[in-house]
């Protein structure tokens with residue numbers, strides 16, 4: 462339907478390029494527009510807004526996801542200039558701000574996988590928790606306590622809101638701060654499971670992850686790995702983890718989460734640590 466709507470404006474090849482970089486989050490559409498289509502971006506935005514009845518805003522993503530907060534700059538193309546919206550996933554509701562705090566609908570499969578691994582009674586530390594997507598989905602599925610740490614004040618604020626609307630006060634604890642300050646947050650040897658979803662900097666924070674995790678606890682270590690052959694990426698990330706860790710570690714599994722560039726993959730290694 463969308464292709465049809467844009468057929469007078471775009472060639473077949475152009476519309477293919479555009480749709481691979483199209484995300485709808487609640488009532489907001491975010492588009493990355495290739496240089497070749499910059500001149501048409503306004504009309505593309507207006508046409509999409511007209512055609513997608515569930516959308517109230519179309520934004521153009523004018524920067525990559527960048528900086529310490531992993532956020533992006535957006536430019537309004539059509540509709541209401543408000544970057545907050547409500548997003549639903551697996552029975553939970555989230556207030557999301559697509560510009561002020563990190564959010565990706567593309568991690569939903571990984572969120573489901575992690576929530577499925579957690580057992581009742583666990584303590585989880587989510588070191589780079591953002592607005593609480595993983596933390597809330599985990600705590601909704603299992604009777605557990607999740608510490609959601611994020612250095613971005615906007616993310617921590619939204620996480621608190623999301624805890625309230627999902628009725629998880631006391632089950633998920635939002636901490637605004639730096640995950641390298643485990644002692645300051647009073648969460649040394651606290652977690653049965655630690656999530657490290659800051660793939661660009663996992664190595665820098667691995668010692669903090671080890672510090673917050675109990676003996677025999679599990680770390681989900683995310684990284685970006687270059688691999689000429691896609692099928693090599695998980696094994697390469699396991700090797701990288703084993704070269705980096707300072708404690709005895711048993712690999713439980715590894716996989717590709719998503720492709721992040723040509724021959725570049727976001728991977729996750731699940732590890733049990735001894736300390």
Ligand SMILES: C[S@@+](CC[C@H](N)C(=O)[O-])C[C@H]1O[C@@H](n2cnc3c(N)ncnc32)[C@H](O)[C@@H]1O
Nearest residue numbers: 529530563589590591594611612613639640658
């Ligand atoms: C890739 S995002 C992941 C967010 C979240 N896990 C999700 O999937 O929605 C990484 C997050 O780490 C946060 N961050 C970056 N450096 C940090 C630090 N030193 N301590 C705590 N959080 C940090 C950023 O603000 C960002 O929200």
